Amino acid sequence: MKNYIKYIGILALGMVACEPEFENPVDANDAYTSGEADFSNFVAIGNSITSGYADNALYISAQEASYPNIMAQQFAKVGGGDFTQPLMADNYGGFLIAGEQRANTRLVLAFDNEGNPMPKNLNETPTTEITNVLSGPFNNMGVPGMKSFHLFAEGYGNAANLEAGTANPYFVRFASAPNATILGDAVAQNPTFFSLWIGKNDILSFATSGGTGIAQTGNLDASSYDSDDITDSQLFAGVYSQVVDALIAAGAEEGVVNAVPDVTVAPFFTRVPYAPLDPTNPEFGPMIPTLNASFAGLNQIISAVRNTQEFDAEGNKIADTEFTIEFDPAGASPLVIKDESLTDISAQIKGALMQAGYPEAVAEQYGQQYGQVRQATPGDRVLLTSASAISEIDMEVLAAWMAVGLSQEEAGQLSVRGITLPMADRYVLTTDEVEILNTARTQFNTAIQGIAQSKGLAYVDVNEIIQELASGGIPYDEGTLTAEFATGGAFSLDGIHLTPRASALLANRMIDAINETYGATVPKVNISNYGTITVSNNVAQ
Amino acid sequence: MRKFLFLAVFALASAVTYAGGYRVSVQGQRALAMGHTGVAVVNSAELGFFNPSGLVYLENKLTISAGASAIFSDVAWQNQETGDIARTDNPVGTPFYINASYKLRDWVSVGLSVYTPYGSTVEWEQDWPGSHLVNNIELQAIYVQPLVSVKVTDFLSLGGGPIFVTGAVNFNRNLTRTLTDEEGNRSNVTVDASGVNEWGWSASAMFVASDDLKFGVNYRSEIMMNAEGGSADFENIPNSPMTPFRDTTFDASLPLPAELTVGASYQFDDKWLFAFDFNRTFWEVYRSLDLDFADPNIPDSKNPRNYKDSNTWRFGAQYTATDKLVLRAGYYYDESPVQEGYFAPETPRNDSMGFTGGLSLDVTSKLAIDASFAYIRFDEVDATYSPDPQEFPEYQGAPFGGTYKSVAFIPGLGVTYKL
Numbered sequence: 005m006k007n008y009i010k011y012i013g014i015l016a017l018g019m020v021a022c023e024p025e026f027e028n029p030v031d032a033n034d035a036y037t038s039g040e041a042d043f044s045n046f047v048a049i050g051n052s053i054t055s056g057y058a059d060n061a062l063y064i065s066a067q068e069a070s071y072p073n074i075m076a077q078q079f080a081k082v083g084g085g086d087f088t089q090p091l092m093a094d095n096y097g098g099f100l101i102a103g104e105q106r107a108n109t110r111l112v113l114a115f116d117n118e119g120n121p122m123p124k125n126l127n128e129t130p131t132t133e134i135t136n137v138l139s140g141p142f143n144n145m146g147v148p149g150m151k152s153f154h155l156f157a158e159g160y161g162n163a164a165n166l167e168a169g170t171a172n173p174y175f176v177r178f179a180s181a182p183n184a185t186i187l188g189d190a191v192a193q194n195p196t197f198f199s200l201w202i203g204k205n206d207i208l209s210f211a212t213s214g215g216t217g218i219a220q221t222g223n224l225d226a227s228s229y230d231s232d233d234i235t236d237s238q239l240f241a242g243v244y245s246q247v248v249d250a251l252i253a254a255g256a257e258e259g260v261v262n263a264v265p266d267v268t269v270a271p272f273f274t275r276v277p278y279a280p281l282d283p284t285n286p287e288f289g290p291m292i293p294t295l296n297a298s299f300a301g302l303n304q305i306i307s308a309v310r311n312t313q314e315f316d317a318e319g320n321k322i323a324d325t326e327f328t329i330e331f332d333p334a335g336a337s338p339l340v341i342k343d344e345s346l347t348d349i350s351a352q353i354k355g356a357l358m359q360a361g362y363p364e365a366v367a368e369q370y371g372q373q374y375g376q377v378r379q380a381t382p383g384d385r386v387l388l389t390s391a392s393a394i395s396e397i398d399m400e401v402l403a404a405w406m407a408v409g410l411s412q413e414e415a416g417q418l419s420v421r422g423i424t425l426p427m428a429d430r431y432v433l434t435t436d437e438v439e440i441l442n443t444a445r446t447q448f449n450t451a452i453q454g455i456a457q458s459k460g461l462a463y464v465d466v467n468e469i470i471q472e473l474a475s476g477g478i479p480y481d482e483g484t485l486t487a488e489f490a491t492g493g494a495f496s497l498d499g500i501h502l503t504p505r506a507s508a509l510l511a512n513r514m515i516d517a518i519n520e521t522y523g524a525t526v527p528k529v530n531i532s533n534y535g536t537i538t539v540s541n542n543v544a545q
Numbered sequence: 546m547r548k549f550l551f552l553a554v555f556a557l558a559s560a561v562t563y564a565g566g567y568r569v570s571v572q573g574q575r576a577l578a579m580g581h582t583g584v585a586v587v588n589s590a591e592l593g594f595f596n597p598s599g600l601v602y603l604e605n606k607l608t609i610s611a612g613a614s615a616i617f618s619d620v621a622w623q624n625q626e627t628g629d630i631a632r633t634d635n636p637v638g639t640p641f642y643i644n645a646s647y648k649l650r651d652w653v654s655v656g657l658s659v660y661t662p663y664g665s666t667v668e669w670e671q672d673w674p675g676s677h678l679v680n681n682i683e684l685q686a687i688y689v690q691p692l693v694s695v696k697v698t699d700f701l702s703l704g705g706g707p708i709f710v711t712g713a714v715n716f717n718r719n720l721t722r723t724l725t726d727e728e729g730n731r732s733n734v735t736v737d738a739s740g741v742n743e744w745g746w747s748a749s750a751m752f753v754a755s756d757d758l759k760f761g762v763n764y765r766s767e768i769m770m771n772a773e774g775g776s777a778d779f780e781n782i783p784n785s786p787m788t789p790f791r792d793t794t795f796d797a798s799l800p801l802p803a804e805l806t807v808g809a810s811y812q813f814d815d816k817w818l819f820a821f822d823f824n825r826t827f828w829e830v831y832r833s834l835d836l837d838f839a840d841p842n843i844p845d846s847k848n849p850r851n852y853k854d855s856n857t858w859r860f861g862a863q864y865t866a867t868d869k870l871v872l873r874a875g876y877y878y879d880e881s882p883v884q885e886g887y888f889a890p891e892t893p894r895n896d897s898m899g900f901t902g903g904l905s906l907d908v909t910s911k912l913a914i915d916a917s918f919a920y921i922r923f924d925e926v927d928a929t930y931s932p933d934p935q936e937f938p939e940y941q942g943a944p945f946g947g948t949y950k951s952v953a954f955i956p957g958l959g960v961t962y963k964l
Contacts, residue, residue, distance in 0.1 A: 023632065024621040024950040027925055030628045065729030081628040095728045112727065115786050126727060482722070482943040505723075527628035532943055533674060535723035539785035542727055 030527075036082045039524030041258040043084035047143050047195035048072030049155070049186070049247070050262075051205045053510075054146030055174065056089070058496035058503065059123075059537070061097025061110035062148060062174065066496075069504030069534055072144050072199055074511040078526050079197075089144040090178035098130030099173060101166060105130055106173070111497035112540040113490060121490060123497040124543035134173045135163050140180055145190045147175045151205045152235060152243045153226040155187040169231075187247055191254040198251045199514065201262035201466075202244070203448045206235035207441050211267050212500070214387055214430040215437030219444060234440065237447035241455075248455055258522055260462040260514050263449045268438055269474035271489035272499030273385035280386070280394060281337040281423065288395065288423070292333045295423065302374060303328035305356045309349045327378050331423075338379040339386060339394065342426035345436045350375030365408040373401070373418070377426045383435030388489075388499045390431035394422040401425055462521035464514050478509065482532040485509060493536040504534040567665035567684055567892055568804075568826060570857075570879075571614045571640045574915035574959040578903025579861025580875025582820035584808040585751065585761035586861075589915075589961045593644035593658035593692055595806070596761045598704030598749040600646040600654040600694035605963040607648075612915060612959020613641035620667065620893045622675065624947040631673040635666055642959075646694075656692035656706075661685070662765075663712075663801045665892055672731050675945050676719040678930060679891040680733065686712040686770070686801055690747065705748035712770050713739035714799065716891075720779075720790065722943070730781040732788070734846075736795055736836060738775030743768050745801075757812040767803040767830060772796065777838055793840035803827040808859075815865065820875075822859040828852035828882035833937065847939045849932035850889070852882040861901075868907075873917070875901040888928030893949050895926040905961065913961040921953035 029035065048054050048070075055062060056070030067073070067089050076087030092099070097110030109126040116122065147154075149172055154160050157170075161179025165171035180189050190198075209232045210217045217232030224239045251259065267273070283289040310327045327346075331337040350371030357367035380386065397419045405415030418424050433441075449467070456463040470487070472478050473494045477486035485506065486492035489499055494506040502510065508531040515526045573591030576583035583595030590610040592599040616638035623630040646656040668681040687710065694704035717735040724732040745768035752760040775797065779790040808822035829852060836846040861875035877899040883892070903917030929946030 022617070022952060022954060024619055024923075024952045026621065026623060026948060026950050028625075029630065030623045030625060031630050036628060065725070068729075078628065113785075119786065527626060530624075530627050530629075530674070533722050535725060538725070538727060538783060539787045540727050540783045541786065542784050 030081070036525045036527055037523075038079075038082040038526070039519070039522040041518060041522040041524055042196040043079035043082060045085055045143075045193060045196045046072070046076055046079055046087060046198070047190050047193055047251075047256070048146060048199045049190055049251075050146045050199070050201035051150045052146070052148035053204070053502055053507070054199075054201055055144065055148050056146070056507070057148040058498070058501045059097065059110040059112070060108065060496075060498035060501075062092050063095045063097040063110050064091050065095050066110075066504065067091055067144075069507050070144060070146065071502075071507040071511040071514065072146065074508050074529055074534075075199070075514060076143065078511070078515060078529060082524065082526050087143045088140070090138050090140070090142045093132040094128075094130065096126055096128040096130050099132040099134050100130055101134045101173065103133070106134075112538045112543060113497060114541050114543045115539070123490070126540065127542050127544045132177075134166070134176050137176070138178045140178050141189060141193045142178055143193070145186055147172055147186060149174065149205060150186065150202070152202045152240050155202070155243065155247055156185055158183045158185055160185065187250055191250050194254055195251065195256040196258075198256040198259040199262070200247065200251070200259060202247070203240060203264040203452065204267065206240055206448070207264065207444050208267055208500070210234045210437075211433055211441055212272065212387065214428075215433050215440070216430050219440050234444045237444055237451065240448050241451035244451055245455055248459055248461070252459065258461070260464060260518050260521075261452055261456045262464045262466045262514070263452055264445050265467040265470040266442065266445060267500065268385050268433065268441065269470055269487060270500050271487060271492070271495050272388045273433060274474075274487070275388050275489040275499060276386040276391050276394070277336070278380040278382055278384050278386055279336040279338040281331065281339065283331075283333050283335065283337070289333070292331045295331050299329040302353070302370075303330070305353055306349070306374070306377070308356075309352045326381075329377065329379055338381065339422045339432075340377060340424070340426050341380050341384065341422070341432045341434075342376050342428055343378050343434050343436075344376060344429050345434065346376040346378065348375040363409065366410070369404060369408050373425065380432065381435060383438065385433040385438060386427075387431055387433065390422075390427060393427070393431060396421050398425055460521070462514070462517040464517045466510070466513075469510065469513055473506070480509075480531050485531070490537060497537055503536040505531050505536050508534040567663050568802075569616075569638070569640050569662060569664050571616070571919070571955060571957060572642050572660050572662060573610060573644075574612045574614075574903060574917040574957045575610070575873065575905060575961070576861075577614070577919055577955075577957060578873035578875060578901055578915075578917035579820055579863055580822075580859040580877045580899065580901050582808060582810075582822040582859045582861035582875060584749075584763050584806045584822050585759040585810040586818070586820050587751075587759065590644035590646040590656065591642070593646060593656045593690070594642060594660050594662075596704070596749045596751055596763045597656065597658075597692040597706060597747065598694050598702040599751045599761065600656050600692065600704060601648070601652065601696045601702050602751070602753075603646055603648065603654065605648070607962075607964040608646045609644065609962040610915070610959060611641075611643040612957055613639050614917070614955050614957030615639055616953060616955050618921075618951065618953035620890070620949060620951045622673075622890060622893075622947050622949050624674070627674075629674050629947075631670055631675070634668050634670070636668070638664065638666055640664060646692075652696040654694045656694065658688070658690045658692060660688050660690075662688060667891060667893070669890065672719065675890045676731065676733075677722045677942070678718060678889055678945060680717045680719065682717075682891050683715045684712075684799075685714075686710055700753045702751045702753075703749070704751075705746060708745040708747060708765070708768065710743050710745060710768050710770070710801065712741045712743075712801075714741075714772065714775075724783075724788065726781040726783045728781075732779070732781045732783070732790070734790070735778045735780070736775055736797070737778070738772035738797070741770050741772045743770055759810050761806070761808055761810075763806045765804045767827060768801040770799045770801060772799070777836070789840075789842035791840060791843075793838050793843060795839065796837045797835060799834065800830045802830055818863040820859075820861040820863075822857075822861075824857040824859070825854060826857070826882065827854050829854050831882070847937065848889075849887065849937040849940050851884055851887045851932065851936070853884050855880040855882040870907075871905040873901075873903045873905075875899075877901075886929060886931050886933065888926075888946070888949070889930045890945075890949075893928075893951060895923055895928065895949070895951075897951075898922045903957075911963050915959040915961055917955075917957045917959075919953075919955040919957075921951075921955070923951040925950045
């Protein structure tokens with residue numbers, strides 16, 4: 005009897021150890037192959053998207069969904085090692101410098117009582133203190149805001165340089181020493197495989213600032229650049245080549261490089277239409293006849309002056325209506341904007357008005373306000389940040405009008421942004437400015453692709469992905485990923501950076517390129533297991 | 546009696562596991578050792594489950610059979626495309642039975658049976674890739690059945706009785722594949738209902754063709770477990786009017802399907818007995834698991850199942866080695882009620898084969914120890930959960946699939962007491 009019980013006990017123990025086994029288990033060593041690549045020490049270099057930055061902030065759950073981290077999880081199935089990231093202290097986003105809040109919390113999608121959605125900052129206090137330096141090294145060297153030439157910049161991670169603006173708070177957090185460079189810290193890890201995605205920030209700040217900077221064509225001295233300028237493509241190509249050489253010299257003979265995408269198809273540039281003025285809006289529609297009557301006089305002057313001055317590239321005279329202001333009572337009207345590329349005709353306007361009997365100060369003010377006015381065209385990109393400014397009264401301009409003797413009511417009527425007051429340069433990326441961007445981007449990509457080819461690196465045309473998202477979208481098993489703001493699933497609530505789902509899509513495309521280039525069979529992720537935006541009403545009211 | 550008490554307490558403290566669907570066929574060590582045949586085998590009080598009409602043929606005044614099994618069962622899932630793999634970490638299941646039969650007259654016996662024919666415990670790793678379908682589920686049903694068995698003529702007996710069922714269910718899954726709170730924690734719901742009581746019945750007949758050949762038929766009715774006012778506990782829900790998931794109550798119905806068994810047994814000689822059972826389980830009633838939440842803001846949860854009726858073929862043999870030792874062996878083929886495209890990781894069952902063995906040892910003239918062992922073999926299967934949108938328009942969700950592999954080992958121990 006005792007013997008039987010003992011026997012059954014042993015039998016039971018044997019069965020506890022029995023697990024279901026697959027014929028071809030995916031966690032077996034030979035389930036997938038790394039081909040010619042060696043993923044044992046993967047280092048990612050890049051800027052905001054590489055770091056996992058999303059919703060206008062860096063926070064833990066977004067970092068965990070960064071495309072390099074997703075790739076590293078898959079590399080782990082073909083011999084990849086641990087992948088460390090300089091994680092923030094919380095999921096709120098934002099940060100402190102010496103205890104003072106210096107960056108806002110992440111955006112979440114809040115809904116008002118009527119169910120209208122609006123991105124707002126999460127109502128929390130950031131806990132990430134920039135001056136608490138983490139001890140690395142970190143495989144994810146992505147630094148938000150970093151431009152190509154910053155890879156070599158000593159002191160870019162030095163807290164002492166924060167006030168002067170020559171240091172980057174995100175790099176300060178994990179630089180190995182105050183004067184370490186990003187590239188130096190990357191190379192010191194002796195990577196066996198790298199990903200490199202730089203160049204986007206070399207054009208992005210120009211774009212997000214509405215083109216307030218300039219293209220630094222021919223200027224190889226990055227120290228003379230303003231933060232909103234576009235990096236010279238020669239300089240960029242040189243930097244790129246040096247970075248790749250340094251990584252290869254450090255032992256990473258295989259890697260994947262990404263092209264610079266056309267940022268202007270992101271929701272930040274497309275969410276607000278060029279013609280947002282709706283005649284059914286009770287605050288705008290009834291005003292249209294009065295507005296058109298008021299602009300009629302100004303239009304005469306503009307027509308008369310521009311008639312002799314504006315020609316297109318082929319030398320044909322541009323039709324006068326491109327510069328006159330008129331609102332459509334039956335359909336959406338384009339925004340009234342200031343285009344800095346137009347010849348300034350404020351003096352002519354002032355002169356004409358003075359002839360018509362206007363006091364000089366008033367005529368002067370009219371000239372200043374309308375010297376480079378036109379209505380927006382489909383090629384112009386109205387920035388997401390302008391949404392809250394459109395139709396609002398500019399108090400400074402109102403004060404200026406009152407100072408020249410107008411009543412508050414009259415002054416107010418002349419100070420409505422986008423209608424009577426042309427939207428300032430920083431709110432709009434004009435067609436010309438988009439051209440400037442694309443020229444630089446194309447030159448950057450020619451350099452990237454050339455270097456990738458000569459070094460046998462995997463190359464990913466991220467622009468193709470972005471264009472697919474913007475035109476019809478990319479289907480997956482639960483729907484279609486598109487570039488639509490908030491609902492499309494690809495772009496986070498800042499309208500520029502990717503959601504985890506789009507990061508997963510990007511990681512898959514990069515894995516495709518790696519597999520093809522190196523004969524590997526790294527498996528891809530199911531992008532529908534990655535989220536998009538966060539809905540929450542935990543926001544400041 | 547102390548032993549019986551121990552077994553019962555042990556069983557109640559643990560969960561019940563493993564099934565074709567969530568049917569757990571371990572209602573007697575002697576029967577299980579013979580491939581879980583028994584509708585036409587007069588052997589012990591296990592008849593209370595297999596064929597109550599046979600109780601009247603038991604020779605002793607009082608016969609008691611009781612026992613419990615330990616179910617070691619696990620499931621693994623993997624996806625070749627993504628390289629993901631997940632394994633369940635199921636606790637050991639312990640279905641049990643207590644059958645007692647008392648002969649009132651030569652022509653009539655009464656009995657009482659307690660058994661656990663339905664149950665399931667599946668525990669996946671929290672937030673695994675299929676977590677939007679299930680993280681873990683625990684389902685229990687205990688049947689209590691008073692019985693009567695009447696010999697109508699020398700060759701025919703009838704039996705049966707009402708069944709009282711008390712059941713409980715606890716089920717957790719993530720709301721979607723991605724929804725999280727502001728901290729990135731996955732939004733999930735736990736539904737819990739216990740003390741769900743319902744009634745059913747079983748009826749059976751045994752035909753004694755000759756001293757050596759018996760035929761049996763047994764029918765156990767469907768019992769619809771109607772959980773009313775169960776608790777629904779929503780966790781990690783972001784604070785947004787778009788996600789109005791607040792803790793509430795729910796109503797749901799889970800069928801414990803009817804089962805029809807027909808079979809025969811043949812006493813070949815003094816030593817050898819052969820038995821055959823055919824089960825048909827009427828799973829078609831399990832069309833969809835719908836949770837109706839009391840809070841009107843929370844959409845009802847529709848989980849299509851679309852089960853089909855399924856069959857099991859069972860074969861068993863018994864060899865009387867000595868006057869104290871009886872050896873048994875059996876085999877069965879168990880069809881899964883799960884149809885293609887409805888393979889949910891909550892009851893991941895494909896067709897299986899059972900190989901069983903066991904023995905009875907007479908310790909005294911009154912007491913025998915019954916031991917059994919079953920090994921359930923499943924083929925590796927590529928399967929998906931992707932309900933037909935035409936049949937189930939209310940279900941919204943992407944397909945979830947991969948390769949599944951299950952194993953189960955079931956050792957069991959029981960006693961038979963005769964007076």
